[in-house]
Every structure is written in structure tokens, then in C-alpha cells.
Amino acid sequence: SWLTHQPTARRLPPGPPRWPIVGNLLQLGPLPHRDLASFCERYGPLVYLRLGKVDAITTNDPDTIREILLKQDDVFASRPQTLAAIHLAYNCGDVALAPFGPRWKWMRRICMEQLLTTKRLESFAKQRATEANHLVRDVWALSQANDPINLREVLGGFSMNNVTRMLLGKQYFGSGSAGPKEAMEFMHITHELFWLLGLIYLGDYLPFWRWVDPYGCEKKMREVEKRVDDFHMNIIEEHRERKRNGEEKDEGIMDFVDVLLSLPGEDGNEHMDDAQIKALVQDMIAAATDTSAVTNEWAMAEVIKHPHVLRKIQQELDNVVGPNRMVSESDLSNLNYLRCVVRETFRMHPAGPFLIPHESLRATEINGYYIPAKTRVFINTHGLGRNTRIWDDIDVFRPERHLTVDGSRVEISHGDDFKILPFSAGKRKCPGAPLGVTFVLTALARLFHCFDWSPPVGLKCEDIDTQEIYGMTMPRAKPLMAVAKPRLASHMYQ
Numbered sequence: 197s198w199l200t201h202q203p204t205a206r207r208l209p210p211g212p213p214r215w216p217i218v219g220n221l222l223q224l225g226p227l228p229h230r231d232l233a234s235f236c237e238r239y240g241p242l243v244y245l246r247l248g249k250v251d252a253i254t255t256n257d258p259d260t261i262r263e264i265l266l267k268q269d270d271v272f273a274s275r276p277q278t279l280a281a282i283h284l285a286y287n288c289g290d291v292a293l294a295p296f297g298p299r300w301k302w303m304r305r306i307c308m309e310q311l312l313t314t315k316r317l318e319s320f321a322k323q324r325a326t327e328a329n330h331l332v333r334d335v336w337a338l339s340q341a342n343d344p345i346n347l348r349e350v351l352g353g354f355s356m357n358n359v360t361r362m363l364l365g366k367q368y369f370g371s372g373s374a375g376p377k378e379a380m381e382f383m384h385i386t387h388e389l390f391w392l393l394g395l396i397y398l399g400d401y402l403p404f405w406r407w408v409d410p411y412g413c414e415k416k417m418r419e420v421e422k423r424v425d426d427f428h429m430n431i432i433e434e435h436r437e438r439k440r441n442g443e444e445k446d447e448g449i450m451d452f453v454d455v456l457l458s459l460p461g462e463d464g465n466e467h468m469d470d471a472q473i474k475a476l477v478q479d480m481i482a483a484a485t486d487t488s489a490v491t492n493e494w495a496m497a498e499v500i501k502h503p504h505v506l507r508k509i510q511q512e513l514d515n516v517v518g519p520n521r522m523v524s525e526s527d528l529s530n531l532n533y534l535r536c537v538v539r540e541t542f543r544m545h546p547a548g549p550f551l552i553p554h555e556s557l558r559a560t561e562i563n564g565y566y567i568p569a570k571t572r573v574f575i576n577t578h579g580l581g582r583n584t585r586i587w588d589d590i591d592v593f594r595p596e597r598h599l600t601v602d603g604s605r606v607e608i609s610h611g612d613d614f615k616i617l618p619f620s621a622g623k624r625k626c627p628g629a630p631l632g633v634t635f636v637l638t639a640l641a642r643l644f645h646c647f648d649w650s651p652p653v654g655l656k657c658e659d660i661d662t663q664e665i666y667g668m669t670m671p672r673a674k675p676l677m678a679v680a681k682p683r684l685a686s687h688m689y690q
């Protein structure tokens with residue numbers, strides 16, 4: 197049957213020359229999104245790469261992205277089954293890393309119709325407001341010493357508390373938290389999980405690497421898998437116990453674990469499997485926490501670096517909110533300049549530099565080029581936001597570029613022109629976008645309304661560095677440190 201594999205006239209997209217066995221793997225450095233963008237610069241909008249045994253394509257071009265995520269959505273809606281996804285996402289049994297198919301559809305429907313509905317999200321509005329108050333009070337307390345504040349910790353805690361309250365009915369950081377030991381364990385395993393998920397693990401591309409596993413990555417994955425699983429099992433048991441004892445939750449609000457325990461299972465089963473519940477809970481924690489915290493840290497860094505932007509944000513807040521009350525969620529749609537700031541942050545620092553990589557289900561064609569089945573797709577959102585064919589002054593942080601001509605509300609979560617794509621598009625697009633936008637705008641609005649910000653003593657604003665480090669989500673290389681000075685009357689912080 198080798199005859200059927202004879203090359204035909206089908207051409208792969210252009211790309212850099214490849215080595216035997218490793219293909220282009222050695223051409224990727226510690227910032228692969230930048231390497232892939234430079235390939236697109238050189239070879240065109242659609243580039244073919246061979247990563248060991250894996251076919252891959254990459255693009256930073258709006259029309260090509262539209263073709264992949266919308267026009268050929270049914271071809272490209274799958275995910276590669278990486279070793280990290282197998283070990284760390286319950287054998288790809290979650291939503292975010294699951295291959296396309298009936299199981300993914302069923303789990304995704306649960307997300308959309310049970311967990312992330314407008315009504316369910318509204319039922320947590322009070323908890324979100326409480327967490328926003330905590331955020332302000334924590335920063336106020338820290339600001340009293342006039343020392344630089346570690347904003348990564350503050351913003352990470354804010355996102356984590358919001359998410360765990362909604363998912364697990366618990367607050368893990370700050371006063372009234374679930375207890376320092378449990379919180380530390382939780383934070384620690386979550387960080388390890390993110391790190392392993394973001395790794396470009398060579399064992400996924402070179403079979404021999406798996407046998408050797410020189411850095412013990414796969415072993416590490418199995419260890420983390422076990423610890424995460426114990427953690428989730430405890431949470432589920434706690435919820436079952438409470439249900440058996442007929443205990444009422446805060447004002448009867450069901451958290452996500454309660455909801456999942458009450459739902460019928462797949463194929464007429466009475467309940468969902470524990471593994472399915474754990475996979476979903478873990479997905480939500482991973483997808484919701486880091487993305488919003490990383491985005492907030494980037495936005496704060498860029499705004500503190502550009503004092504004129506900070507002044508404009510504060511002017512808007514003073515007009516819309518004024519000095520005598522705190523920002524509320526209903527203000528967020530009226531803060532058009534702040535919305536531009538978030539959009540500009542997503543242009544320069546998208547939380548997912550390659551979205552979550554997609555995979556093709558069958559062979560197809562793009563722009564007249566042949567794309568084999570099981571091709572891995574790296575949509576380069578970082579390269580898209582810095583593509584000089586569609587943006588000017590790509591390295592300048594300029595929120596004004598997003599203002600609408602007619603002054604109408606600036607949209608953050610969807611961009612029909614595909615020039616910014618923070619939440620993706622098509623079947624796999626982020627189902628948590630409205631909530632993510634709320635987390636980001638709330639934290640920023642509160643922190644800029646309540647405080648003036650400056651770099652640590654001895655550092656000039658323009659010296660704040662904006663170097664990233666690569667990962668599934670892409671944070672600043674160094675945690676952001678800044679000095680906060682309260683700007684409202686002191687009784688406002690009590």
C-alpha cells in the first residue's frame with residue numbers, strides 16, 4: 197500500500213528548513229511565540245513546521261485565523277492529546293483539553309447551561325463585591341507602610357478567591373480563608389499544574405524522549421496528578437457530607453460542586469462520575485484564575501509605566517463613579533477608556549499566546565495548501581497583536597486606538613475583525629469570557645479608583661520592564677512591585 201502514499205501535487209505551506217528526526221524543534225527557544233512570529237514574517241501568513249513526529253502550522257494573520265476558527269471550525273475543533281493532558285486532565289476527560297467528540301460536547305454544554313449562565317453568575321454578584329472590598333482593604337493595609345506591594349500576590353489572591361468561592365464555596369486567601377495549610381497546598385499544586393500544562397514537553401514530539409525522560413517530567417506529572425486528585429476528592433467528599441447532613445449553604449447559594457453533584461450523568465446514569473466532576477472543577481480553576489490574574493498584572497504594569505494613561509483612567513472614574521462610593525459592576529459598561537486599556541493589554545499581552553492549541557480532525561486545505569490530519573495548530577495571538585500589517589506602532593501602549601468612532605461601548609470579548617482574539621472564536625471559544633472580563637475590569641477599576649500608583653523608589657516609570665515568560669498563560673517575567681497611595685477619604689477604606 198506504499199503506493200497510495202506517493203507524493204501527489206499537494207503542497208504543504210512554506211516553512212523553515214527541517215532537520216531529520218527533530219524537524220524544527222531545535223529552532224524554538226524559550227519564547228516560542230516570538231520564534232513562530234518571525235517565521236510568519238519570513239515565510240508568509242501560514243507556516244508549516246515539523247516538530248519531531250508532529251505536523252504543525254502557525255499563523256498570525258486575521259484572514260487565516262478566521263478560516264481556521266470559523267470557516268473550517270468543524271475540521272479544527274479538536275485538541276492534541278499531549279502527555280500533560282492525559283496525566284493532568286483526567287485522561288483528556290475535561291472540557292478544555294478534550295478531543296472533539298460527544299463527551300466534550302456534553303461537558304461543554306454543562307458549562308454553558310449549568311455553570312456559566314447569566315443567572316448563575318448573577319447569583320454570585322454579592323460574593324464578587326465582597327472580594328472586591330477585600331482587595332481594596334488588603335491593598336490599603338499594605339499601603340500604610342509605603343513599601344512596594346507585590347501585585348502578583350494581591351491580584352492572584354483576588355482571582356483565586358473569586359473562583360474558589362464560586363466553585364467550591366470557600367475562600368482560600370486572606371481573612372476568613374479555609375486555613376493557611378490547605379490554602380498553601382492548594383496554591384502550590386495549582387502552580388505546578390500550570391507549569392506542567394504550559395511546558396512544551398519533548399516526549400510529545402520525540403518518542404525516544406519518553407523512554408529517557410531526562411528531566412523526570414512525566415514522573416512529576418504523575419506525582420502532581422495524584423496530589424491534585426486527592427485534593428479534589430476531599431472537596432467532593434466535603435460537599436457530599438454537607439448534603440447528607442442537610443446543611444444549608446450561605447443563603448442557599450449552590451456552588452459549582454453542589455450543582456455538578458446534583459446533575460444526571462452521561463447516557464442516562466443517575467449522577468456524573470467523580471472523575472468528570474473533578475476534571476470540570478479543575479478546568480474551571482485553571483482556566484479562570486491564572487488568565488485573569490495575568491491580564492491584571494500586565495494592565496497594571498503598562499498603566500504604571502504610562503502615567504498619562506493612569507490620569508485618564510482616574511478622570512473617567514471620577515466622572516462616572518465619583519469620590520463617595522466604590523465602583524460597582526453596573527459601572528463597568530460605562531468605563532469606556534478603561535475598556536480600551538484592557539483591549540490594548542490583550543493586544544500586547546494576550547493571556548494565551550497560542551490560545552489552547554487546536555488539532556485538525558482530518559486532512560484539509562487552507563489557501564491552496566495541504567494540511568494533514570492531526571496537524572497541531574498554533575494560533576499566535578501574541579504575533580497577531582504585533583503584526584505590522586494590521587497595527588501601527590506595535591510596541592506602543594496606546595489605549596486610544598480602540599476608541600470607537602461614534603463613541604459607542606468598546607467591546608472586549610469579541611472582535612469580529614479578528615485583529616485581537618483574547619477569548620478565541622468558534623466552537624472552542626472561551627465560555628467564561630463575560631466573567632473573565634468582569635474579574636479584570638473590577639480589579640482594575642477598584643485599584644485605580646482607590647489608589648495612586650508609582651514604581652518602587654529609585655525606578656522611573658518608563659523603566660518598568662515588560663519582559664514576558666512563555667507558558668500556557670504568559671505572565672511578566674518578574675512579579676510587579678508598585679507603591680500605592682490612597683486617593684479617597686480615609687473612611688472609604690474602612
Ligand code: HEM
Nearest residue numbers: 291292483484487488547548551552620624626628631632
Ligand atoms: C481574562 C480571562 C480569560 C481569558 C483571557 C481566557 C481565554 C481563553 C482562551 C484563549 C481559551 C482557548 C480558546 C481556544 O482554544 O480556541 C479559553 C478556553 C476556555 N476558557 Fe477561558 N479565559 C478567561 C477566563 C475564563 C473563565 C473565567 C472561565 C470559567 C469560569 C474560563 C473557562 C474556559 C474553558 C472551560 C475553556 C475551554 C473551552 C473548550 O476547550 O471548549 N475562562 N479561554
